[in-house]
Amino acid sequence: GAGVSQTPSNKVTEKGKYVELRCDPISGHTALYWYRQSLGQGPEFLIYFQGTGAADDSGLPNDRFFAVRPEGSVSTLKIQRTERGDSAVYLCASSPTGADSGANVLTFGAGSRLTVL
Amino acid sequence: AQSVTQLDSHVSVSEGTPVLLRCNYSSSYSPSLFWYVQHPNKGLQLLLKYTSAATLVKGINGFEAEFKKSETSFHLTKPSAHMSDAAEYFCVVSPRGAGSYQLTFGKGTKLSVIP
Numbered sequence: 001g002a003g004v005s006q007t008p009s010n011k012v013t014e015k016g017k018y019v020e021l022r023c024d025p026i027s028g029h030t031a032l033y034w035y036r037q038s039l040g041q042g043p044e045f046l047i048y049f050q051g052t053g054a055a056d057d058s059g060l061p062n063d064r065f066f067a068v069r070p071e072g073s074v075s076t077l078k079i080q081r082t083e084r085g086d087s088a089v090y091l092c093a094s095s096p097t098g099a100d101s102g103a104n105v106l107t108f109g110a111g112s113r114l115t116v117l
Numbered sequence: 118a119q120s121v122t123q124l125d126s127h128v129s130v131s132e133g134t135p136v137l138l139r140c141n142y143s144s145s146y147s148p149s150l151f152w153y154v155q156h157p158n159k160g161l162q163l164l165l166k167y168t169s170a171a172t173l174v175k176g177i178n179g180f181e182a183e184f185k186k187s188e189t190s191f192h193l194t195k196p197s198a199h200m201s202d203a204a205e206y207f208c209v210v211s212p213r214g215a216g217s218y219q220l221t222f223g224k225g226t227k228l229s230v231i232p
Contacts, residue, residue, distance in 0.1 A: 004160065033218060042121075042207050042222030043161070056218070091161070095218075104149070104217035108161040 002026075004109035006092050012115045013082055021077040021112045025094030032075050033106060034067055035091040043091050049075060082116045089113045119144045119210045123223035131231045136180075136195040138226045140208030143189065149217065150191045151209040152182055155225075161207065167191065168213070178202070203230045 005024040013019055025032050030051055035043035045059040049069045057067070064082075069075040079086055090113075093106040124139040142150065152164040165176025172184040178201075182193045191208060208223040 009158075031218065035220075040224070042209075042224050043220075044222070045219055048218045093161075104211065105151075105163055105166060106218075106220065107163075108153075110158060110160045 004092055004094055004107055006090075006109040006112050008112055009110065010113045010115075012117065014117050015082060015084060017082050017116075019079045019082055019114060021079075021090050021092075021114070023075045023077070023092030023109060025073065025075070025092070026107055027073075029094035029096055029107075030072070031095045031097055031104075032069060033093045033095075034075070034077050035093065035108075037089045037091055037111070039088070046077075046090075079114075082114075084116050087114055087116045119148060119212070119219075119221045121208050121210050121221055121223035123206075123208050123226050125226050126224065127227045127229070129229040129231060130198045132200055133197050136193070136198045136202065136228065138193040138206050138208075138228065140191045140193065140223060141189055142191060142208070142210045144210055144212075146212055148210045149213050150182075150184060151211070151220075152176065152180070152191075152193050153207045153209060153222075155205045155207065157204075164193070164206075198228075198230045200230050200232065203228055 007022045032049040034046040037043040047057045052072045064080045067077045089111040091111045093108040095106050120143045122141045150167040153161040165174045167174045167184045175181045180195045205225045205227050211220045
């Protein structure tokens with residue numbers, strides 16, 4: 001597609017429920033990223049995919065968070081047993097490659113706003 | 118390790134006056150630096166980037182930023198603010214090469230433009 005598409009744009013759920021957030025990156029981009037933006041903060045790195053594999057998942061806060069990218073294109077961020085502290089905007093981004101000797105420019109989607117009641 | 122400090126959480130300017138958004142960074146290597154803008158309900162949009170070329174970087178919509186290594190600063194400026202510039206601005210630092218996917222964002226500066 002022309003840009004990075006994220007669905008849903010808004011998700012309200014109850015504490016303890018399971019949530020999936022979807023990201024459709026720019027066609028041909030091999031690198032895909034998830035970031036989380038809490039209220040009043042800048043985005044924080046969660047996970048980076050190069051192709052189908054998670055090259056770095058060091059930003060995932062705990063084992064309730066998991067992400068997949070089975071065919072190297074669309075990615076799903078999965079959150080189990082949601083907590084109120086998980087409320088944030090989850091941003092997805094993609095880039096042509098994951099590493100660049102110059103500057104690796106990420107293109108971001110509009111985000112999925114998650115509210116856990 | 119890397120970090121970014123945006124010195125003002127909120128800046129308010131009158132339309133037609135200059136804009137200055139301040140950013141200081143800390144990095145143990147020669148970094149790449151970026152400014153992104155975020156309009157409500159829109160994705161983050163890249164304004165400009167610094168790699169290792171000219172220290173004065175020109176971006177979109179008349180914005181520019183100057184990399185000052187001695188001051189570890191990367192302030193964003195624009196000569197004349199427009200109403201459409203009202204948004205949140207993020208200063209970002211990353212390594213180059215293999216670790217360049219690890220962007221570290223500042224907390225953001227909200228720019229208000231008064232008619």
